[in-house]
Amino acid sequence: MKKLLLLSALLLAGSSWTMAQSSQEPPSGMSEIQAYSIYYENYKSESYGSAIDFGRWIWKGMPETIEGYSKFDLERNLQRLITAYGGLAGQAEDPAVAEAYTDTALTIFDKVYKHFGEDLDQFEWAVRKGRFYQRHSDYIDGSTEKAAAEYQKAFEMKPEEFTKMNDGYYVQVLLRHLVSEGEKDEALAMIEKVEPYAPDQLSEYISSARNELFDSPEERITFLEGELEDDPENEELLTQLQDLYEQAGMNDKLSEISQKLYEINPNYENSLALAEAAIGDARYNEAIKYFKEALNKADDSDKKASIALNIANAYLNSDRLQSARQFARTALEHDSEWGKPYIVIADAYAQAVNQCSEGELEVEDRVVYWLVLDYLNRAKSVDSSASNEANNKIQSYASYTPTTEQQFFKNWEDGQSLQVDGSLKSCYSWIGESTTVRR
Structure with a gap:
């Protein structure tokens, strides 16, 4: 290729011609391979202006092959020309010039679809066109809607692959558009489809998007309860409802759903949730049982210290003072610089005085x-x-x-x-x- 570039440069030396030509043939009587070599070298170096001067004939004439160069790929080079025109649009200081470049790039998109038809990778080109609309939104009317339409096409063709692309970025773009347009049912339907494949970052976004889709927590509760009827052991749905019931102070339903989650998966989180629901209703024996299970399943000292103190308080509230002290000391074993366990022990001893003195304080008390x-x-x-x-x-x-x-x-x-x-x-x-x- 370098030899071809040198040859082309020599042929052009001293000649005068304009790069404004728009015919379907290479400029100034050059052969296709000569023009292609100069176009490609300029493209690689991101000299996009020179690249399109020597490559414009490719999208005008749509040659399937170039004599003497078997590796020529028309589709790949049309993609490069779109990139070049887009690059020039981004560099242009005059908005009218930038708009002209983007219009040309979109014309090439149209030629790609028309020329290759069913042989084209429709998924790949839908994503590519959606990205183009996004990147050049300042010069394209209705760019947000057009990008969303392209991403919607891609999603419908390959939902799993589209969802995982760029850590879920394109799904976020599409969901943001649906949410902003108030298309609640469409957004919820999409969320249901993408959740099984969603990367962590997308899962976080989905949670916030849901909040925007519902006017109130009660509306979201109603929706999720309906979803749960079709999939009663869906841990994700159950966990979301658990959070909403807690926020709404719906303690009876919170206890019920926490129990169900525990039956499905008695892990640390679900054991702890049952314990906290029980403590909220002053069911101390039940709380102690599940707190102890959570303590055995906790994986770090901070969690162990916190749970041990909860057990100590539950014992304290049920007048089992020696056990309260025991678990306060357990909390200190996991966090010796925490003041709360010492206060619980102090309270246990003060409570012991009330039990022993029966209201009549002797000097010993x-x-x-x-x-x-x-x-x-x-x-x-x-x-x-x-x-x-x-x-x-x-x-x-x-x-x-x-x-x-x-x-x-x-x-x-x-x-x-x-x-x-x-x-x-x-x-x-x-x-x-x-x-x-x-x-």
Whole structure:
């Protein structure tokens, strides 16, 4: 090819001729192979102006072959000429010139379809034409609608392949158009078709597109419930409904659908959902059961710490204080710098005083509040985000600690260690910790 280019350059040296010719033959009496070689080299270097000067005759005359060059491919070179005209349109400063270039490119598209007919890869060329409309929208009337029409053709021909192209970009373009035009039924029908093939990025877009298609969460719930009738074990539909029921505060339906998801797939997420639904209805025993399942299925320390604390709170709310402390400590094993578990232990000890004292605080009961304060101070020392809650509780509990007079009669010295266990009072035997006398 380089030899052909040199030969052509020599033949042209010193000649004067215009590149404005528009005949079906190569310019200035050149042979087809000479003109093609110069056209192709300019195309490769993105010198699109020179490329079309030497290649215009190709789309004018539509030669199937070039003598002396067996690799010539008319369809491929028409595609290149479209690219060249499009490139010149993008470079043009005058909008009228840019529009003329895009019009010529669209003329070539028409010639491609007419010339090759059924032998053309209709899918590939529909996508290509849709991209052209998009890229040159400033110079094409109705470009958005025209691009969408081409993408719709491509989608109908090969839905899976079209959906996966460019990580779902072309489907997003088509869906955006349908949503903007208010064509709800068409958009929903398309979403249903593409979801089985949708890449992650497209799946995220589909979720947001759905929100735009419905006037209210209730409308979307109605739609999804209808879809579920045809496919009652579709986890994707069930999960979407689960989120919507939670947002709408529809607790009965939330519990029902969470149970169904769990029966289909008792994984971490579905176990956790059942636990959270139960805790919302104060069904603590059921919540504890499913939280424990989720704890065993959790795959990182943060999740384990959070679930363990939920179990601790469920035990605390059902007055099982020793178990509440046990799981608060489990939470600390997974996150020792979290203040909340220390606060739960403090609350468990404060609740123990209520159980043991039966409303009549003896000095021994008051000692436990020193231990409560120890845990609250520890909470805010390890976790500044727990400071406000810890300080509020400190203010509430500080007044219940032994008075100076009570300490005097007990002969307790400042800084003295005291055991909070059965030696203090039998109902505190499970605590088994020590605290310090303070003035």
